Every structure is written in C-alpha cells, then in structure tokens.
Amino acid sequence: MISQEGEPTQKKKTIPEPPSSFSSLPQEITENILARVSRWNYPCLSLVSKSFRSLLSPLEIYKTRSQIGAKETCVYVCLDLPNQCARWFSLWTKPNIKQTKQRGKTTFKPDSSGNSVVPTPFSSSHSPPLPCNYIQTVGSEIYLIGGPYRERSCSVRILDCKSHTWRDGPNMTVARDASSTASFDEKIYVIGGCDDDASYANWIEVFDIKTQTWTAFPGPVPDVDDELCNDDYALVNVFEGKIYLAADEKDYTYDPKDGTWKLVREKSSFLSNSVRFWCEMENVLYCCTELGHLMWSTSEIEGREWREIKGLDKLRKHLKTGNEIEMANYGGKLLVMWHSPFLCKRNEIWYAMICLESRCDGREVWGKVECLDVLTFPVESFASFHCLTASV
Incomplete structure (x- = not known):
C-alpha cells in the first residue's frame, strides 16, 4: 500500500538581519x-x-x-588670582546635598553624587582680566566692556561660549572703566565710567547685538541732580526701553526716545546700603543683603517695592557668613554663590540652587533649595570670583 502522505514541508531558514550600525544612519x-x-x-x-x-x-x-531648540544653561566661574591673572572654569553641577527632614527640622544631607569643576579649554593668557561689574551675557556670548578699574578703555571683548574663543567687538565711542551695564531686548546699555565733562554727549552708550553698532546718548544736565554723575550706582536695569538708576538713595529713569531724565523717588526703594549683589530674571529683580536675606521686586519702575523670598530661613544662616556673593539665572532657577572665610578654605566656594514659585497672585515669591554644595577649585587661593551663566 502506497502511503498518500506528501513529503514533509521544509521550513524556510530565517536569515538574521545584519546588526544595525549607528554609522549607517544618514x-x-x-x-x-x-x-x-x-x-x-x-x-x-x-x-x-x-x-x-x-x-x-x-x-x-x-x-x-x-534649530531644534536644544539649549543648556552653562555656569562659568572666573577666579581673580592674587597675581592679577584670571582663570575660567565651567561648572557641571550635580546635586550633592539633598534636602531632608530629621526630627522635624530641615537639614541638608550629603550623598555621593558629587560635582565637577572643569577648566575652560582656552589658555588663561588669552583671556583678559575680568572687570568688576561691567560685564553682560547675551545668549551664548559674554561681553567684557571697557577697562579694569582706573584703566579706561574703549575695548569690548567677547567670549563665544560655544567654541570657547575670544574675539574683539566694536569699540565704544569713549573710554570707560567701572561703568554700569544692563541688557534688555538684545541691547547692552553702558552708563558712566568716563570723563563727565569731556564725554557728556556719550555718557550713555547702547550696543545693538543684531547690528553690532553703538549709539551714544547724553548724560544728565546739572539741574537734574549732581549725584547722577558720581558713577556710584547701587542698581541699574532696563524696563520697557527705559533705564532705571538707583543712586545716592534716589531713583531715576532715563528715556532714550526723548532724552528726558526723571526723578522717580526721593527715597530709593532699593536697599543700597546692605545689598551685596543683585541680578534680574524674567522681569523680576533679586538681591541678597549683608544679613543673608534674599529679596525680590518686579522690574516695573513706578511703585517698585522689595520683599523677602519666603521659605529660605535655613539658607540665610549660610549666606550671612559670606564676604562675597554672586547671583545668576540658571535656567529659571536662582543660583547663589558665596565665599565664607569662616566655613570655606581659601580655594572653595559655596553655592545653592533655588527653585522659585510665585504665589498669592504675584504678591509673594517662595523659594526651595534644590541643592547646596561647596566647590573646590584647583588653585591655592583667589582674590575674588565672578559667576556667569550662558545659554548654549
């Protein structure tokens, strides 16, 4: 009897596909x-x-x-060394101290995540000494304007934070030192720091980032107020195109459109006698007093009032020990750095990253310490330091 069963069907062999290679992608x-x-x-x-x-x-x-909107906020720390040289570092921050609760009290407990201080990859001989307060960051570029203290200069040096290269920018029309600066809407405002009589017509200069050009504006006439020409301003910022100045416990505004000066307040709302440092974030001003109080105020000139940031009582005990304080905008968070001769070694700097929240219809600002840490730099000591942030 012949079997009617057919021949068994042979299974097709599955040929494995070659492993995909990242380099094979377009x-x-x-x-x-x-x-x-x-x-x-x-x-x-x-x-x-x-x-x-x-x-x-x-x-x-x-x-x-x-093109795809992938940007990061980078922190730069520049140390002024005792030999009058400047050394730049990039800060790769990792939360090294987490906020926890123990026995009903808020403390800061360290963990093992650590952080890094990375020297910038350009020679310190190619980076100019960092001025005290006439420096501005716009996007991914840092602008050093004028000369150091008592060394007036028209020069502008620009650090490209993408390539870490320095270049010369267009010179100002007059030489300056110890001038005050502010930035708004891709423009840098430079005020004072020059010979008041000889440079009256150029007492204010505005640098347009897009056109790379300077525009000069005259200074205040003597009948406005003599204090405006002293170049000792506690606060300078720009709001809606108007320049705001806090000088000698008075508040002034200047409108470049019509060239008019205005005395806003006889008694300044700014805590000039006790403020260590201040910065501006998204139309809100922040400052730190010598007692460690972190304050805030809106950028609006009329009716400006300073209030304390709530929820930071524990941090204030750290801040009031600092003899030098810097503040910066870290992607919407407030970065505060300080050196404490009582708590730090000669090559260490404390920092705190603070998340901010507006409450009560904008009448209150609350802060929460995201991390608190101390940074150690590969130097024996430094005379002073500067903290800057750039969007790269």
Missing part, C-alpha cells in the same frame, strides 16, 4: 540625535569616530542645536 539623523545629547558628553563622544568628531565641531552641532 548624517542628518545622526547630527539631530547628537544635538539632543548634553554638551558635557561631547568630549567622550568625539573619541568614538572621526565622523562623530566632525559632527561635534562647534560650527556644525550648535547650528543644529539652535
């Missing part, structure tokens, strides 16, 4: 992926291959990052 896709990675990983990624190293060049990768 260059545009690879570049888009790398642009979304933190810039802190770029040094390691550039060692993977020559193509990666080419794609991660500042000219290529930051153009793509800008």
Whole structure:
C-alpha cells in the first residue's frame, strides 16, 4: 500500500538581519540625535569616530542645536588670582546635598553624587582680566566692556561660549572703566565710567547685538541732580526701553526716545546700603543683603517695592557668613554663590540652587533649595570670583 502522505514541508531558514550600525544612519539623523545629547558628553563622544568628531565641531552641532531648540544653561566661574591673572572654569553641577527632614527640622544631607569643576579649554593668557561689574551675557556670548578699574578703555571683548574663543567687538565711542551695564531686548546699555565733562554727549552708550553698532546718548544736565554723575550706582536695569538708576538713595529713569531724565523717588526703594549683589530674571529683580536675606521686586519702575523670598530661613544662616556673593539665572532657577572665610578654605566656594514659585497672585515669591554644595577649585587661593551663566 502506497502511503498518500506528501513529503514533509521544509521550513524556510530565517536569515538574521545584519546588526544595525549607528554609522549607517544618514548624517542628518545622526547630527539631530547628537544635538539632543548634553554638551558635557561631547568630549567622550568625539573619541568614538572621526565622523562623530566632525559632527561635534562647534560650527556644525550648535547650528543644529539652535534649530531644534536644544539649549543648556552653562555656569562659568572666573577666579581673580592674587597675581592679577584670571582663570575660567565651567561648572557641571550635580546635586550633592539633598534636602531632608530629621526630627522635624530641615537639614541638608550629603550623598555621593558629587560635582565637577572643569577648566575652560582656552589658555588663561588669552583671556583678559575680568572687570568688576561691567560685564553682560547675551545668549551664548559674554561681553567684557571697557577697562579694569582706573584703566579706561574703549575695548569690548567677547567670549563665544560655544567654541570657547575670544574675539574683539566694536569699540565704544569713549573710554570707560567701572561703568554700569544692563541688557534688555538684545541691547547692552553702558552708563558712566568716563570723563563727565569731556564725554557728556556719550555718557550713555547702547550696543545693538543684531547690528553690532553703538549709539551714544547724553548724560544728565546739572539741574537734574549732581549725584547722577558720581558713577556710584547701587542698581541699574532696563524696563520697557527705559533705564532705571538707583543712586545716592534716589531713583531715576532715563528715556532714550526723548532724552528726558526723571526723578522717580526721593527715597530709593532699593536697599543700597546692605545689598551685596543683585541680578534680574524674567522681569523680576533679586538681591541678597549683608544679613543673608534674599529679596525680590518686579522690574516695573513706578511703585517698585522689595520683599523677602519666603521659605529660605535655613539658607540665610549660610549666606550671612559670606564676604562675597554672586547671583545668576540658571535656567529659571536662582543660583547663589558665596565665599565664607569662616566655613570655606581659601580655594572653595559655596553655592545653592533655588527653585522659585510665585504665589498669592504675584504678591509673594517662595523659594526651595534644590541643592547646596561647596566647590573646590584647583588653585591655592583667589582674590575674588565672578559667576556667569550662558545659554548654549
């Protein structure tokens, strides 16, 4: 009897697909992926291959990052060394002290995550000494304007934080030192720091970032107030195109459109005698007093009133020990750095990252310490320090 069963069907062999290779992707896709990675990983990624190293060049990768909106806030710390040299560092911040509660009290408990202080990859001999307060950050560039104290200069030096290279900007029309600066709407305002009589017509200069040009405005006439020409301003900021000055316990405004000065208050709302440092974030001004109180006020000139940030009583005990304080905008968070001769070594700086929240229809600002830490720098000591942030 013949079996009617057919021949067994042979199973088709499955041929495994070759493993996909990252290098086989189109260059545009690879570049888009790398642009979304933190810039802190770029040094390691550039060692993977020559193509990666080419794609991660500042000219290529930051153009793509800008197109897709992938930006990071980078912190720079410049140390003024005793030999009058400046050393720059980039700060890669990791929360090293977490806020916890023990026995009903708020404390700051350290963990093992750590942080890094990375020297910037340009020679200190190529970076000019950092001025005291005439410096502004616009986007990914840091502007050093004029000369150091008692060394007037027309020069403008610009640090490109993408490539960490310095270049010369257009000179001001007059030489300045110890001038006051403020930035608003991609313009940098420079006030004073020059010979008041000889440079009256150029007492104020405004630098347009887009056109890379300077525009000069005259200073105040003598009948406005003599204190305005003393170059000793506790606070300078720009709101809705008007320049605000707090000088000699009085508040003034200047409107560049019609060239008019106005005395806003006989008694300044700014706590000039006790303020260590101040900064501006999203039309809100923040300052720190010598007793460690963190204060805030809106940028509106009329009716300006200073109030204390609530919820930071524990942090105030740290801040009041500092003999030098810096503040900066860290992506919407308030970064406060200070050196305490009682708590720090000669090469250490404390910092706190603070999250801010507006409450009660904008009548109150509350703060919460996200992390608190001390940074150690690879130097024996420093005379002073400066904290800057840039969006890269």
